[in-house]
Amino acid sequence: MGRTKSGGGGSSNSSLSPSSGETNALSTTSAAETRLKELLKELYHLIHEVQEERARGEHNLTNISKTHERMQQEQRITPYYKNKLRGLYNTAMQDAEAEAELLRRSLDKIGEIKAIRDNRKHDSERPKPIMRRGVLMTMLQQNAVTLPLWVSKPGEKPPPLCGAVAADSNYIAKQSDKVAARVRSSDGEENWILAEVTVFSQATNKYDVDDIDAEEGKERHTLSKRRVMPLPIWKANPETDPEALFPKGQLVLALYPQTTCFYRALIHEPPKKPQDDYSVLFEDTSYPDGYSPPLMVAQRYVIICKEDKKK
Structure with missing residues (x-):
């Protein structure tokens, strides 16, 4: 860490004391480290709660399956079985919602942890290293894959x-x-x-x-x-929130594969499953119809294009 430059006639002790800026930086770093430890501990407990909630839910699902088996064996549906299944299914829905809420809270903690770590890297006084092309492309791909999936209530x-x-x-x-x-x-x-x-x-x-x-x-x-x-901070789930995806034929800006530039493109096919990417057609005059063959681009790197479609 750099020291402030002492004046010509000042006391030598002043040059050895941390400046106010250095003190503030140390205080900020210490607070970030403390908060990071707290978040990691909270995440650890949340993950255990998710596992416990899932175990309870699986036990209830087993009871539902066994009840259906007994009904098939007896070949009749009695009021007893109707009431029992109604209660079991209501409990199963409550269990699923409780697990989903714990997962949402876990994702929020992970987001906070990532933000603190990113800020800590950004605040480093060391020069920003020049990243090799292959490493950069791998990092961008990982960022797209790990983008959180929005889970609607x-x-x-x-x-x-x-x-x-x-x-x-x-x-x-x-x-x-x-x-x-x-x-x-x-x-x-x-x-x-x-x-x-x-x-x-x-x-x-x-x-x-x-x-x-x-x-x-x-x-x-x-x-x-x-x-x-x-850029998007959540992936949209095509199975539950299809309206949060660009439709087929929509003009967008998309990150061209293996580059760091966005170009105009048309949506060829939107994602069908949460882990799927968009299939897009980039504008390209080297092709007879003016568009490239379909290329895959992650949700993370597809954004609205406010310009008019090319004529």
Whole structure:
């Protein structure tokens, strides 16, 4: 950790004392470490509660199965069996909801843990290392795979930034969040790139973002809010929330495979299962119909395109 430079006639002890900035940084780091330990402990207990709740639910499901077997053996449905099954199924639904709530809380804890770790990496005073291409592509793929799946409660609608659901107009991306940023290159061409937020200024209504794939020292951009689009923070479940996915034929911006740039594309097929990706057709003039063959892109890297469809 660097020391403040002492003045010509000052006491030598002043140069050995931590500056106020260093003290604040140490205090912040200590608080983050404490909070991280608390969250890990809470997550540990939640996981055990999930296991216990699942065991209770499985016991009840076994009772349901045995009751159905007895009914088949007796070949009749008596009021006793009707009442018993009604009670067992009600209990099964309550067990499932209790387990789902514990899983939601666990996902929230995991999100908090990840945010603290990301901020700790971001606040490091060491120079940002230049990541090898293969490592970067693997990291982006892992980020897409580990994106949390939104699990709706009965009657609940998917929130903003779940799949295709847009962010609120007043939403501000947080430090270290990944975003799509529209930047201008040295030759004047504009492109949508994958970037990471460093800070947002309320005074200027502008973001400072780092190009995730640029050489060190050349990656920082200051952009107005309209030139920055947050990426989804939850995957939408096609089986329960299909309305939170882009439909077939929708114009989008999608991250071209093995690159860090977003390009215009049409949705060829939306995901059918929670773990599925979009199938998209990128605009490409080298093909007779103006579109590439279908390519797979994760929900994490497919966002709304506000421009008109090409003519």
